[in-house]
Amino acid sequence: MPLVSVEGLSIRYGANTVLLHVDMVIEPGEIVTIVGPNGSGKTSLLRAVIGATKPVAGRVVQKPGLxxxxxxxxxxxxxxxxxxxxxxxxxxxxxxxxxxxxxxxxxxxxxxxxxxxxxxxxxxxxxxxxxxxxxxxxxxxxxxxxxxxxxxxxxxxxxxxxxxxxxxxxxxxxxxxxxxxxxxxxxxxxxxxxxxxxxxxxxxxxxxxxxxxxxxxxxxxxxxxxxxxxxxxxxxxxxxxxxxxx
Structure with a gap:
């Protein structure tokens, strides 16, 4: 089972959509790096993974007990x-x-x-x-x-x-x-x-x-x-x- 599954994630701040329909899976033991220009939603995605940002659509699924x-x-x-x-x-x-x-x-x-x-x-x-x-x-x-x-x-x-x-x-x-x-x-x-x-x-x-x-x-x-x-x-x-x- 993946450690983290991001499914159809969209995040919006006010009228500004910073992430749209993002899918991502993190498997045990792998090193995954997110790159992108400033304002591309990198930190928002990380905050969603830890539960600090609530998406307007989609979901983040963590392995139980992660x-x-x-x-x-x-x-x-x-x-x-x-x-x-x-x-x-x-x-x-x-x-x-x-x-x-x-x-x-x-x-x-x-x-x-x-x-x-x-x-x-x-x-x-x-x-x-x-x-x-x-x-x-x-x-x-x-x-x-x-x-x-x-x-x-x-x-x-x-x-x-x-x-x-x-x-x-x-x-x-x-x-x-x-x-x-x-x-x-x-x-x-x-x-x-x-x-x-x-x-x-x-x-x-x-x-x-x-x-x-x-x-x-x-x-x-x-x-x-x-x-x-x-x-x-x-x-x-x-x-x-x-x-x-x-």
Whole structure:
């Protein structure tokens, strides 16, 4: 049974229809990425999946007992607030310290437990948000442009960690991304959205689709080659992923 089925989904805000007749299925263990221009309904679709936005037509069906982890685009914490990573992770989760440690390890930052949140770099902060989403061992992980504000190296390292999470935990991943080169390397399936599903399929199929090229041009191939080179270099030379997160 699919983890999530989106059937004929339409969403309207006032007179503005942002999504029309969208169908989408997320199977266990797959990485699916939604791409599309600004205003294409990407975040609205993600909000509908978690039940935060009510459709005007269609429905979202979740597998019974589905556990969802969510990594937001950004989260502001008052820099003057003294709060450790451990306390932050346990604010809404009644879990043991060991569960926090395990989740931080899965996110690639096992040594941050006692660090103040205000002292974290951008990459470390996003890894802590990832760990917090993983703490209850979700069936599916949702990411809403989770690397916005990170440089290319930090983004690549973060998405490599996402691939590791999927490999080690088996959870499915549904993410929105504006970084097409990363999407084309990390995803099993890409959904191109522009108020409706323009095209979907494997990264190679979507990259060559006329609808995709009309939105994004044909430059993604070179960016993909650049990312693949970085990915290979990362492994060939034993670069420390923890350092890339910092």
């Amino acid at each position: 556990k969802i982890g969510y990594v937001p685009q950004k989260l502001h914490i008052d820099p003057t607030l003294p709060i450790t990573v451990e306390r932050f992770m346990r604010l809404t989760n009644q879990v043991s310290r060991q569960r926090c440690v395990d989740a931080l390890d899965s996110a690639g930052v096992p040594d941050l437990l006692k660090r103040q949140m205000s002292q974290l770099s951008g990459g470390q902060f996003q890894r802590v948000l990832l760990a917090r989403a993983l703490i209850n061992q979700p069936d599916i992980l949702l990411l809403d442009e989770a690397t916005q504000g990170l440089d290319q190296r930090g983004s690549a390292a973060f998405y490599q960690q996402i691939e590791t999470v999927r490999r080690e935990t088996g959870c499915a991943i549904l993410m929105i991304s504006h970084e097409l080169h990363v999407v084309m390397s990390a995803s099993d399936r890409v959904i191109c959205l522009n108020g409706h599903v323009c095209c979907e399929g494997s990264p190679a199929v979507v990259a060559s689709a006329p609808e995709y090229r009309a939105l994004f041009g044909t430059g993604t191939g070179g960016a993909l080659a650049l990312y693949q080179h970085h990915h290979d270099h990362h492994h060939d030379h034993g670069e420390n992923p923890k350092e890339a997160a910092e």
